Amino acid sequence: xxxxxPTPLRILAIVFVILTGLILLAPLxxxxxxxxxxxQFIAFPPQGFSFKWYEKVLASPEYLSAGATSLQIALLVTLxxxxxxGAAAIALHRRQLPFSDIxxxxxxxxxxxxxxxYAIGMLMFWSAAFGPVSTFTLWIGHTVIALxxxxxxxxxxxxxxxxxxxxxxxxxxxxxxxxxxxxVVPQCIPGLAAGAFFAFNISFDEAVLSxxxxxxGLTTLPVQIYGQLEFSPDPSxxxxxxxxxxxxxxxxxxxxxxxxxxxxxxx
Amino acid sequence: xxxxxxxxxxxSFATLQVLxxxxxxxxxxxxxxxxxxxxxxxxxxxxxxxxxxxVSSGGVEIDGRSVTNLPPEKRDIAMMFQSYALLPHLSVxxxxxFPLRMRHIGSRDEQDAxxxxxxxxxxxxxxxxxxxxxxxxxxxxxxxxxxxxxSKPKVLLLDEPLSNLDARLREDMQVELIExxxxxxxxxxxxxxxxxxxxxxxxxxxxxxxxxxxQQGTPDDIYARPATGFxxxxxxxxxxxxxxxxxxxxxxxxxxxxxxxxxxPASETTRGEANLALRQEDIAxxxxxxDGTLKADLRTRVFLGxxxxxxxxxxxxxxxxxTANDVLIxxxxxxxxxxxxxRIRVIKG
Numbered sequence: 001x002x003x004x005x006p007t008p009l010r011i012l013a014i015v016f017v018i019l020t021g022l023i024l025l026a027p028l029x030x031x032x033x034x035x036x037x038x039x040q041f042i043a044f045p046p047q048g049f050s051f052k053w054y055e056k057v058l059a060s061p062e063y064l065s066a067g068a069t070s071l072q073i074a075l076l077v078t079l080x081x082x083x084x085x086g087a088a089a090i091a092l093h094r095r096q097l098p099f100s101d102i103x104x105x106x107x108x109x110x111x112x113x114x115x116x117x118y119a120i121g122m123l124m125f126w127s128a129a130f131g132p133v134s135t136f137t138l139w140i141g142h143t144v145i146a147l148x149x150x151x152x153x154x155x156x157x158x159x160x161x162x163x164x165x166x167x168x169x170x171x172x173x174x175x176x177x178x179x180x181x182x183x184v185v186p187q188c189i190p191g192l193a194a195g196a197f198f199a200f201n202i203s204f205d206e207a208v209l210s211x212x213x214x215x216x217g218l219t220t221l222p223v224q225i226y227g228q229l230e231f232s233p234d235p236s237x238x239x240x241x242x243x244x245x246x247x248x249x250x251x252x253x254x255x256x257x258x259x260x261x262x263x264x265x266x267x
Numbered sequence: 268x269x270x271x272x273x274x275x276x277x278x279s280f281a282t283l284q285v286l287x288x289x290x291x292x293x294x295x296x297x298x299x300x301x302x303x304x305x306x307x308x309x310x311x312x313x314x315x316x317x318x319x320x321x322v323s324s325g326g327v328e329i330d331g332r333s334v335t336n337l338p339p340e341k342r343d344i345a346m347m348f349q350s351y352a353l354l355p356h357l358s359v360x361x362x363x364x365f366p367l368r369m370r371h372i373g374s375r376d377e378q379d380a381x382x383x384x385x386x387x388x389x390x391x392x393x394x395x396x397x398x399x400x401x402x403x404x405x406x407x408x409x410x411x412x413x414x415x416x417x418s419k420p421k422v423l424l425l426d427e428p429l430s431n432l433d434a435r436l437r438e439d440m441q442v443e444l445i446e447x448x449x450x451x452x453x454x455x456x457x458x459x460x461x462x463x464x465x466x467x468x469x470x471x472x473x474x475x476x477x478x479x480x481x482q483q484g485t486p487d488d489i490y491a492r493p494a495t496g497f498x499x500x501x502x503x504x505x506x507x508x509x510x511x512x513x514x515x516x517x518x519x520x521x522x523x524x525x526x527x528x529x530x531x532p533a534s535e536t537t538r539g540e541a542n543l544a545l546r547q548e549d550i551a552x553x554x555x556x557x558d559g560t561l562k563a564d565l566r567t568r569v570f571l572g573x574x575x576x577x578x579x580x581x582x583x584x585x586x587x588x589x590t591a592n593d594v595l596i597x598x599x600x601x602x603x604x605x606x607x608x609x610r611i612r613v614i615k616g
Binding site: 168175182183 | 317318319338339340344345346348350352354355356365366369370414418424
């Protein structure tokens with residue numbers, strides 16, 4: 001029998017959980033609160049209630065263009081990171097590559113390398129090798145940063161899959177390509193979907209690399225928010241942040257339903 | 268339907284040799300059991316026939332054509348896995364249709380008819396739209412069987428397909444396998460470690476031991492005349508008791524380590540050191556000392572419901588006896604045992 005947790009310890013645990021939740025949520029509450037303030041300055045608690053900062057954001061060509069850039073890059077990164085990361089995970093899982101373990105660690109290295117160092121390196125390398133940066137540069141940069149997440153989630157799903165499925169498919173006449181599309185990829189879908197979600201969010205939120213590779217016409221939303229905060233801070237920053245929070249929540253709900261569905265479908 | 272020939276197959280994994288030259292001719296439509304303990308190489312041999320494992324030397328022929336270098340997808344076989352290996356993202360119907368799709372067998376309508384017929388064969392027509400995870404173990408097993416027979420393969424390979432089922436379901440599936448084999452007449456290779464399963468299903472049993480064929484024959488034959496100590500122990504779990512075969516006025520007899528004499532059939536020709544194979548079910552127990560009985564010590568009684576299993580010590584060797592449960596002997600009581608001489612097999616060496 002498991003011994004009951006003593007009451008004082010239990011109370012302590014509950015307090016700890018509530019505190020953790022509060023600390024996680026507090027910044028979001030403040031941001032959303034500020035975004036509906038009538039005040040001209042960023043101040044909490046908000047005074048009055050108004051959607052005027054949302055109106056300002058939606059009427060601002062800078063925000064809209066930065067938002068479009070971010071969305072475009074995030075979608076491209078989702079696609080590239082999912083395809084490359086998924087393929088890498090499948091290859092790593094089979095251990096048919098030489099130095100699989102070293103490669104696996106290498107694929108995860110963007111997680112541990114400080115982004116600022118990667119950003120400086122990327123800027124210097126790109127300028128020296130290819131000249132001026134472009135959307136393409138940012139796409140590649142974000143893909144590198146997002147890749148480990150797709151590799152991880154897909155590897156995790158593959159690790160739990162039945163290792164005999166592919167052999168069974170072989171005895172049923174499935175060749176290499178058929179096995180890939182009828183057996184291996186369908187197994188990976190929950191991991192790929194989770195990885196795609198991470199990839200989109202990481203690209204959409206990424207500020208450091210975007211800041212280094214910034215130039216007119218290539219400003220992402222986080223960079224725009226940063227600039228706005230630096231030069232003319234007003235609650236529109238909170239409004240655009242709230243929109244980003246809402247977008248993330250919508251994405252989580254969609255992915256959860258999809259994952260839930262695909263899990264239902266795959267099990 | 269096809270005949271299969273295994274030609275002196277040897278297989279090593281790194282430095283470990285698991286198959287030491289297996290040759291076997293399998294007739295078209297024959298049901299063969301590869302029987303042996305775990306690690307005897309039976310599954311490796313099955314995987315070699317499937318093409319999932321390569322040979323170190325030797326070859327595999329199906330219908331007279333060498334398939335040794337063909338990958339599994341190019342061999343006309345079907346295999347049923349111990350884990351069933353159903354594709355989790357496909358419905359029961361699509362799982363069963365999978366081999367037809369992959370091998371491009373028939374039009375869509377013909378495939379539909381084949382799938383429905385295969386599902387009817389295993390009585391799962393009503394569950395066609397379910398996912399594998401929504402089925403019980405027994406039902407998943409039937410789906411795997413339907414998937415294995417749907418393409419009417421030349422060779423059907425079964426890798427311990429019944430080992431994950433409980434006893435009752437296993438008996439049902441055995442009957443079903445026999446009936447399906449009768450109906451379709453597929454050449455079948457069945458891997459098992461369960462001697463009862465092998466005895467009840469097979470046309471022929473191939474007993475494997477440490478990568479070699481120990482003995483092969485029909486179930487009746489192999490049960491009645493085990494050729495080696497291993498065979499008699501593995502099939503029918505006979506007790507092996509060392510003895511000296513000598514001539515007595517009453518005919519040949521086995522002299523046990525403690526000097527007791529066990530009469531043998533007059534036709535027995537072996538003399539000298541040998542093992543006596545005594546089947547559990549052939550040993551009769553009695554509490555009283557009568558002529559021709561041997562003294563043994565009772566160690567334990569295991570109640571099995573319909574029968575009792577007695578663990579005895581006979582001349583220093585532990586033996587087991589299976590009896591109807593109307594024989595009841597108290598623990599620690601002196602026991603006498605007797606065996607009809609014609610039921611005893613003498614195994615040399």
